[in-house]
Amino acid sequence: MKPIAAVNDFVVKFANVNGSGSASANETFAKSILRHGVPISPRNIFPSNIQGLPTWFEVRVTEEGYLGRRGGIDMMVAMNPQTWDADVKELEPGGYLVYDSSKPMPKSKFRDDITVLGVPLTEICNATYTDSRQRQLFKNIMYVGALAALLDMDTEMIAGVIGDQYRGKEKLLKSNIHALQLGYDYAKNNLKCPIGLRVQKADKVGNKILVEGNAAAALGCVYGGASVCAWYPITPSSSLAEAFIKYCEKLRVDPVTGKNKFAIVQAEDELASIGIVVGAGWNGARSFTTTSGPGISLMQEFLGLAYFAEIPCTIIDVQRGGPSTGMPTRTQQSDVLSCAYASHGDTKHVLLFPEDPRECFEFSAAALDLADRLQTPIFVLTDLDIGMNQRLCEPFAWDDSHSYDRGKIMTAEELEAGKDFGRYLDVDGDGIPYRTLPATHPTKGGYFTRGTTRNAYAQYSEAGPDYMYNVQRLLRKFETAKELVPKPVVRKAGKATRFGIIYYGSTSPAMTECLDRLEEQGLHVDALRIKAFPFHESIIDFISEHDHVFVVEQNRDAQLRCLLVNEGAIDPAKLMPVLHYDGTPITARFIVAEISQRLSAFNVKPIKKGKAA
Amino acid sequence: MTYLAKPKLHHPTLPTNRLGYTRRDYEGRVSTLCAGCGHDSISAAIIQACWELAIEPHKVAKLSGIGCSSKTPDYFLGSSHGFNTVHGRMPSVLTGANLANRDLLYLGVSGDGDSASIGFGQFAHSIRRGVNMVYIVENNGVYGLTKGQFSATADKGSKSKRGVVNTDESIDMVMVALQLGATFVARSFSGDKEQLIPLVKAAIEHKGSAFIDVISPCVAFNNHTGSTRSYDYVREHNEAVNRIDFFPGREAITTDYEPGSVKDVVQHDGSVLRLRKLHAEYDPSDRLKAMNYLLQQEAAGEIVTGLLYVNPESEDLHAHLNTADVALNRLGAKELCPGSAALEKINASLR
Ligand SMILES: Cc1ncc(C[n+]2csc(CCOP(=O)(O)OP(=O)(O)O)c2C)c(N)n1
Ligand code: SF4
Numbered sequence A: 001m002k003p004i005a006a007v008n009d010f011v012v013k014f015a016n017v018n019g020s021g022s023a024s025a026n027e028t029f030a031k032s033i034l035r036h037g038v039p040i041s042p043r044n045i046f047p048s049n050i051q052g053l054p055t056w057f058e059v060r061v062t063e064e065g066y067l068g069r070r071g072g073i074d075m076m077v078a079m080n081p082q083t084w085d086a087d088v089k090e091l092e093p094g095g096y097l098v099y100d101s102s103k104p105m106p107k108s109k110f111r112d113d114i115t116v117l118g119v120p121l122t123e124i125c126n127a128t129y130t131d132s133r134q135r136q137l138f139k140n141i142m143y144v145g146a147l148a149a150l151l152d153m154d155t156e157m158i159a160g161v162i163g164d165q166y167r168g169k170e171k172l173l174k175s176n177i178h179a180l181q182l183g184y185d186y187a188k189n190n191l192k193c194p195i196g197l198r199v200q201k202a203d204k205v206g207n208k209i210l211v212e213g214n215a216a217a218a219l220g221c222v223y224g225g226a227s228v229c230a231w232y233p234i235t236p237s238s239s240l241a242e243a244f245i246k247y248c249e250k251l252r253v254d255p256v257t258g259k260n261k262f263a264i265v266q267a268e269d270e271l272a273s274i275g276i277v278v279g280a281g282w283n284g285a286r287s288f289t290t291t292s293g294p295g296i297s298l299m300q301e302f303l304g305l306a307y308f309a310e311i312p313c314t315i316i317d318v319q320r321g322g323p324s325t326g327m328p329t330r331t332q333q334s335d336v337l338s339c340a341y342a343s344h345g346d347t348k349h350v351l352l353f354p355e356d357p358r359e360c361f362e363f364s365a366a367a368l369d370l371a372d373r374l375q376t377p378i379f380v381l382t383d384l385d386i387g388m389n390q391r392l393c394e395p396f397a398w399d400d401s402h403s404y405d406r407g408k409i410m411t412a413e414e415l416e417a418g419k420d421f422g423r424y425l426d427v428d429g430d431g432i433p434y435r436t437l438p439a440t441h442p443t444k445g446g447y448f449t450r451g452t453t454r455n456a457y458a459q460y461s462e463a464g465p466d467y468m469y470n471v472q473r474l475l476r477k478f479e480t481a482k483e484l485v486p487k488p489v490v491r492k493a494g495k496a497t498r499f500g501i502i503y504y505g506s507t508s509p510a511m512t513e514c515l516d517r518l519e520e521q522g523l524h525v526d527a528l529r530i531k532a533f534p535f536h537e538s539i540i541d542f543i544s545e546h547d548h549v550f551v552v553e554q555n556r557d558a559q560l561r562c563l564l565v566n567e568g569a570i571d572p573a574k575l576m577p578v579l580h581y582d583g584t585p586i587t588a589r590f591i592v593a594e595i596s597q598r599l600s601a602f603n604v605k606p607i608k609k610g611k612a613a
Numbered sequence B: 001m002t003y004l005a006k007p008k009l010h011h012p013t014l015p016t017n018r019l020g021y022t023r024r025d026y027e028g029r030v031s032t033l034c035a036g037c038g039h040d041s042i043s044a045a046i047i048q049a050c051w052e053l054a055i056e057p058h059k060v061a062k063l064s065g066i067g068c069s070s071k072t073p074d075y076f077l078g079s080s081h082g083f084n085t086v087h088g089r090m091p092s093v094l095t096g097a098n099l100a101n102r103d104l105l106y107l108g109v110s111g112d113g114d115s116a117s118i119g120f121g122q123f124a125h126s127i128r129r130g131v132n133m134v135y136i137v138e139n140n141g142v143y144g145l146t147k148g149q150f151s152a153t154a155d156k157g158s159k160s161k162r163g164v165v166n167t168d169e170s171i172d173m174v175m176v177a178l179q180l181g182a183t184f185v186a187r188s189f190s191g192d193k194e195q196l197i198p199l200v201k202a203a204i205e206h207k208g209s210a211f212i213d214v215i216s217p218c219v220a221f222n223n224h225t226g227s228t229r230s231y232d233y234v235r236e237h238n239e240a241v242n243r244i245d246f247f248p249g250r251e252a253i254t255t256d257y258e259p260g261s262v263k264d265v266v267q268h269d270g271s272v273l274r275l276r277k278l279h280a281e282y283d284p285s286d287r288l289k290a291m292n293y294l295l296q297q298e299a300a301g302e303i304v305t306g307l308l309y310v311n312p313e314s315e316d317l318h319a320h321l322n323t324a325d326v327a328l329n330r331l332g333a334k335e336l337c338p339g340s341a342a343l344e345k346i347n348a349s350l351r
């Protein structure tokens, strides 16, 4: 078997033991490739345990900038004896296996069709360090050194990353560089370097940043002006709340008084976290919570109240595999319906679907504006794939001239001047009423907020017409939302086509790659990325302009498709689901295979490049 | 029942408080509760306390859960904002509201079902966080609004209207509040305004979580017939009345007794509450003693009323969170948004 040869286009996977200190070494490796000007797409694959269990880190090296998971492994760094067999098996034929060769391994433990590269990491460490912790820890950076030699990387780039990491910690910096060098030297002197996989300097990264979606969303909440946050720990959303704490401590402490311009409560459960957020929103502070599917289930009653009582609040749902506690450390887009129609009674909610950390930042900040403008819960639906993995994306941007949209709040002056205040009165025809904040005026504008029916002036009423007025107005408000939420983006195929694809959220990078591949094969399909619900008219138009539209999603039940059929009154036969839901991030390979197969049923066949159809 | 605002005819001779408000200015809509319901007496006590303290009505936020008791915030402080939230979850909403604006008085009104059954968790956690609030449980031992099922404060052994005997232990809210670190804990009786009004006033003045358990007989469903508390004869006499789905208007039960004394209060169904009013020399600064005393008197079949515990050095959640002195809801982009220059630095650190 010929060893795989590829420059700036391959996948390396690290198999580690959770808690062994490998994470930071792996990240150093990934970031160093970026410094070569070569895009990467790293992914953590981890079980929901803390210590002593397997964890994997996958790095896709991709000069073309395809940031979706590719599928298939070209190089395995097998550092976990427990998962050895499966790890070795996962390698592509012609792939490379890097392992700790300190202990001899029987030949049966390897494969004939791969290149085996042994580095006696334990042995070198034991010879170099006396402290047992150091012996364990430095193994990690040492294999990074070996990889640098094998992949022909510039060690200066790696040293640069380590330098940033340990700035001001001279001793640690030095010892890490030393370990790196030991690994590098061993590989150089004992193995045939470089191998078929190479990293070569390029200029494809530009000023992009590498960041986790959860950190980005947290920062979006800081910039968007959230001052109250309540949360209850749940993977994969906890790191969002933790990042919010970290950023607030850095950016939101008054330098003069030392006091916090934020309040964060780790609540006793998700019922309390959404309750706190609703209370704060009612009282005029921008507030948000973050959770995942099970938390959304618990918040249902409050979401109905917030919808009907018209309370601004933001919910960032980092989706994971469901139902129930499901696959807590795997990704899915499976809360679309439970969020869109959250709660009892007739309810509908605004959903935003960011595609990457950059949009996590943008949409979280936008959600806080939308919540105030629309006086309703706004959901930001990210997922584990975006949330807990570092993703290369455009740098964050903020327009300093942007002032927060606080929506329709009636002031004491307006009340004093005798302006008519009906809390649930539609004065502008957009379905959005005015609200007053508590303590606005000594005698005017006070009202009693309830989840039961009231008239336009917030007085208790069980009268049918009052109820109808309210819920019809809420529908008008939802119509207004269509124009306020982020608009979809369309990517036209090279040629006019009767086929379309609709996708959203974290499917985006895999779709970009998929569309390139389809186009290369002469399979022309127009694509539309939905960024929000309620659906903008242009989405419905896109569907009517095509005969067949694939809806690509990462859940079993084609949830967005349901929403399209239901809300856009679309003939279900027209919308063909393409579904990926095994808990791993969707790949271009998967979508291409599915779509070309479905297209062939319509007698549309791939062509070789350059040939006529 | 009426949905119309009460006409506020200001009589020129009505006394005014320091702010120039009459007692009327602290009233709300006409109550829709059963005539004689203890909850209405508590509303009256709240009105009186706020008026006497010259609280600016609009600087009060009234929050409640769901239940007859939770409806009452509509019936007092009509110019204040109120929020009738969801069943058992008033404490979290109040906590959030309080975080958003630390300058208001937060009045949480709840029932025993609302706080001891469905909302036991939220009650507990809001207390242990030290949210600065006055938390009043209007405790009738039943679910009034859903027609008389047992709540978690119903006495073990008591009989429901349908004849079902409660075999579950009852929760003593006051004991729990003490255990959870409430810094102001009191119990009273809805009909004892001499005791209740000063307690509500003291709770308002307290900074921290102030909890008052107010025993508040339900004229429709209060059927506690624990052996130590029942007047069998009166109860039998009443059964006929209770079986029909119609609640005749009754006089609210009132009482007035001396500190240090014990008073038996006959409820509408004939059951009796034996209240012991703390004597004037009782020292409310010792939490441990308070708990012991409560247990002792409970063993003797007595319900202790009065200010059981207060910690004058209490801290509240805002102190724990070190939040800014100015209310968070008054901060704008200038104070909250770090700006593009800071963002550039963050971008640089992510390359
Ligand atoms: C989630 C939910 N479950 C059940 C109910 C029905 N419910 C309304 S009030 C109530 C009990 C109220 O009891 P309590 O708090 O003691 O108030 P009271 O009426 O006795 O003053 C119940 C069970 C509800 N509103 N919401
Ligand atoms: S049912 Fe009971 S608690 Fe409810 S209003 Fe009537 S007397 Fe009061």
Ligand SMILES: [Mg+2]
Pocket: B067, B111, B112, B113, B138, B139, B140, B141, B142, B143, B144, B151
């Ligand atoms: Mg009750």
